[in-house]
Amino acid sequence: MNAPQRQLSDPVRYVKGVGPAREVLLGRLGITSAEDLLFYFPRRYEDRRNVTPLASLRAGEPASALARVVALERRRTARKNLSIVTALLTDGKAMAKAVWFNRPGIERLLQSGVLVALYGRVEVRGGAVQFTNPEYEVLDEAEENAPAIVPVYPTTAGLAQKPLRRVIRTALDEFLPLLDDHLPDDIARRLALPELRRSVTELHFPTGREEWRTARRRLAFDEFFLLQTGLAMRRHRAGAAAATAPSLKRGALVDAYLERYLPFTLTGDQKKVTEEIFADMAGTIPMNRLLQGDVGSGKTVVAVLALLAALDGGHQGAFLAPTEILAKQHYDRIQPVFEALGVPCVLLVGSLPQKEKRAVHEGLESGAVSVAIGTHALLSEEVSFARLGLAIVDEQHRFGVLQKRAFRSKGESPHVLVMTATPIPRTLTLTVFGDLSVSVLSELPPGRKEVRTTALSPKKLPSLLAFLKERMEAGERVFWICPLIEESETMDLAAATARYEDLAKTFPAFGVGLLHGRMVAAEKDRVMGEFQSGHLSLLVSTSVVEVGVDVPQATVMVVEDATRFGLSQLHQLRGRVGRGDRESHCVLLASPTTPEARERVKAFCSTSSGFLIAEADLKLRGPGEVCGVRQSGITDFRVADLIRDRELLDIARREGFALVERDPDLASEPLLRARLFASLGRSLSLVETA
Ligand code: ADP
Numbered sequence: 001m002n003a004p005q006r007q008l009s010d011p012v013r014y015v016k017g018v019g020p021a022r023e024v025l026l027g028r029l030g031i032t033s034a035e036d037l038l039f040y041f042p043r044r045y046e047d048r049r050n051v052t053p054l055a056s057l058r059a060g061e062p063a064s065a066l067a068r069v070v071a072l073e074r075r076r077t078a079r080k081n082l083s084i085v086t087a088l089l090t091d092g093k094a095m096a097k098a099v100w101f102n103r104p105g106i107e108r109l110l111q112s113g114v115l116v117a118l119y120g121r122v123e124v125r126g127g128a129v130q131f132t133n134p135e136y137e138v139l140d141e142a143e144e145n146a147p148a149i150v151p152v153y154p155t156t157a158g159l160a161q162k163p164l165r166r167v168i169r170t171a172l173d174e175f176l177p178l179l180d181d182h183l184p185d186d187i188a189r190r191l192a193l194p195e196l197r198r199s200v201t202e203l204h205f206p207t208g209r210e211e212w213r214t215a216r217r218r219l220a221f222d223e224f225f226l227l228q229t230g231l232a233m234r235r236h237r238a239g240a241a242a243a244t245a246p247s248l249k250r251g252a253l254v255d256a257y258l259e260r261y262l263p264f265t266l267t268g269d270q271k272k273v274t275e276e277i278f279a280d281m282a283g284t285i286p287m288n289r290l291l292q293g294d295v296g297s298g299k300t301v302v303a304v305l306a307l308l309a310a311l312d313g314g315h316q317g318a319f320l321a322p323t324e325i326l327a328k329q330h331y332d333r334i335q336p337v338f339e340a341l342g343v344p345c346v347l348l349v350g351s352l353p354q355k356e357k358r359a360v361h362e363g364l365e366s367g368a369v370s371v372a373i374g375t376h377a378l379l380s381e382e383v384s385f386a387r388l389g390l391a392i393v394d395e396q397h398r399f400g401v402l403q404k405r406a407f408r409s410k411g412e413s414p415h416v417l418v419m420t421a422t423p424i425p426r427t428l429t430l431t432v433f434g435d436l437s438v439s440v441l442s443e444l445p446p447g448r449k450e451v452r453t454t455a456l457s458p459k460k461l462p463s464l465l466a467f468l469k470e471r472m473e474a475g476e477r478v479f480w481i482c483p484l485i486e487e488s489e490t491m492d493l494a495a496a497t498a499r500y501e502d503l504a505k506t507f508p509a510f511g512v513g514l515l516h517g518r519m520v521a522a523e524k525d526r527v528m529g530e531f532q533s534g535h536l537s538l539l540v541s542t543s544v545v546e547v548g549v550d551v552p553q554a555t556v557m558v559v560e561d562a563t564r565f566g567l568s569q570l571h572q573l574r575g576r577v578g579r580g581d582r583e584s585h586c587v588l589l590a591s592p593t594t595p596e597a598r599e600r601v602k603a604f605c606s607t608s609s610g611f612l613i614a615e616a617d618l619k620l621r622g623p624g625e626v627c628g629v630r631q632s633g634i635t636d637f638r639v640a641d642l643i644r645d646r647e648l649l650d651i652a653r654r655e656g657f658a659l660v661e662r663d664p665d666l667a668s669e670p671l672l673r674a675r676l677f678a679s680l681g682r683s684l685s686l687v688e689t690a
């Protein structure tokens with residue numbers, strides 16, 4: 001009888017040493033196939049060739065040590081009901097203690113005489129060095145004689161390091177030979193990347209620091225390279241499959257706007273970016289471009305110019321915004337200019353009465369109306385355009401993939417421009433948005449004053465209130481953002497309402513208003529309008545004003561409980577002030593309790609660059625949070641790190657895109673192709689073509 005053919009995709013229970021119970025535990029770690037085990041990499045390593053002698057342990061640093069248990073004691077404290085296990089240890093030259101709190105069963109393992117590897121923080125207590133709650137592992141005598149660099153895996157209750165390590169070792173023996181190297185030879189050679197199997201083994205069981213480093217580089221490169229090759233393929237296919245887009249050339253409307261209606265001169269960046277967009281729109285491959293710019297960098301003017309170019313080209317344009325407040329603001333600004341230029345322009349939002357909505361629908365369908373500015377209402381099935389040539393999405397992170405797709409489908413391959421609210425770190429631009437063309441506005445319009453940002457303990461509230469009074473007496477306006485309590489909109493609202501009532505009592509001489517997510521659109525508009533006109537001097541709000549409203553007289557932004565917000569979100573809030581010519585302030589009311597929170601607040605106060613803040617946010621909160629939405633699977637790297645490996649990402653992008661340029665369907669690289677489809681086919685929506 002033939003032995004059954006092994007495959008990498010075999011269920012993990014086919015690996016020797018994995019029974020039903022372990023299969024369940026491994027499942028909890030996300031490991032279901034033999035291949036998953038091969039790519040389940042350590043969290044850290046213990047270099048047991050080079051452990052710290054007990055005599056050299058220093059307080060404050062984490063250390064690893066090898067020692068034998070001399071004696072063990074277990075106590076229970078009456079007061080806090082803690083169970084404390086203390087082990088007395090020796091390495092033959094010195095003694096040390098290890099203490100564990102509430103670890104039932106530990107005494108059974110640590111009997112006197114056994115050899116243990118320890119890793120953890122060292123403290124000095126009563127003159128003696130001690131490990132407090134260290135990680136530990138009981139070693140065989142054989143391991144003492146063959147010290148090695150030992151992997152430590154992330155694991156789950158019930159699965160100890162030692163059996164997990166053994167299972168992975170077995171999987172490497174049995175299944176690694178099946179793993180063929182998919183990396184094109186010329187690339188591996190050029191970049192001096194080691195072979196795949198070798199690299200996987202080395203990452204689990206390193207033979208040395210240098211060897212480990214090159215192996216890690218190889219595997220991190222792999223992840224970036226697969227993604228970039230996939231993105232390149234997606235971009236290539238989209239270009240090849242797309243019907244021809246209308247070639248829209250700028251003309252009389254753009255010229256008239258620039259000459260007669262633009263109230264300022266464009267910044268250098270605005271000019272450059274507009275040219276990039278015009279060049280795309282003049283071609284017949286549908287534009288798919290991301291416009292990034294810091295808050296206040298002037299993305300709207302660029303959008304207006306693009307809309308006018310679409311009209312010059314004889315097509316319609318649509319501008320999608322995430323909220324009614326914002327759509328209305330865009331409309332109020334744009335409509336008068338368009339009217340002067342003789343361009344029929346409408347606002348389409350959910351709160352519009354049925355009858356008016358129907359009139360708008362008819363105008364767009366017949367082509368009598370040239371431009372629609374609106375919210376999700378634009379995506380409704382009832383909306384169709386006679387000849388939509390350009391679709392613009394403002395604050396694109398507030399819309400899902402499907403919504404963007406629905407918008408695009410309102411025309412026959414229209415050009416598409418998506419805009420961000422704040423900048424995105426370059427590494428994310430290259431991954432999450434890796435198949436879009438990118439334009440960046442990094443320059444702010446001239447004359448902007450930097451917003452002075454300070455963190456204030458809530459205890460200092462009285463002095464803040466005095467300051468606000470002064471500003472309002474000088475005719476300035478104040479935003480006050482209330483804490484965002486994620487679990488409960490009702491609690492958000494309660495907190496905001498209480499704050500509003502407080503402040504209204506504190507400032508009887510000034511108009512104080514409240515804005516929150518539960519209000520109907522018309523009410524929001526009314527309150528916002530009163531703040532814009534100066535009828536209200538202080539606006540208390542939940543974070544719905546986060547989106548780009550523009551009130552030049554607003555000079556103070558107070559953010560309550562600021563540590564609850566992400567840095568990019570705070571930056572977006574701060575961007576609501578500093579839009580006029582007066583000195584502006586952003587005050588974070590916060591009492592950060594952890595060192596990390598203090599660090600975050602400090603970082604935020606000390607920079608005004610959205611790009612730097614986005615980088616910091618990426619470091620602190622990870623890629624999913626920075627873009628506002630979790631991106632399905634694309635940035636879940638096992639080895640690669642978007643911060644640490646950024647040059648590797650550039651190289652991988654170059655190589656991936658060059659390869660697809662030469663060989664769009666990867667016909668010459670079947671292994672790479674198979675691996676790519678297996679790992680990213682779904683998240684990139686790449687489908688096999690026969
Ligand atoms: P964002 O990029 O945040 O959407 P906006 O488009 O709302 O920024 O522009 C912010 C403010 O800057 C607006 O009041 C706008 O009129 C003004 N602005 C834009 N471009 C310029 C420029 N080149 N010179 C002066 N002011 C400008």
Ligand code: MG
Pocket residue numbers: 299300394548
């Ligand atoms: Mg904007």
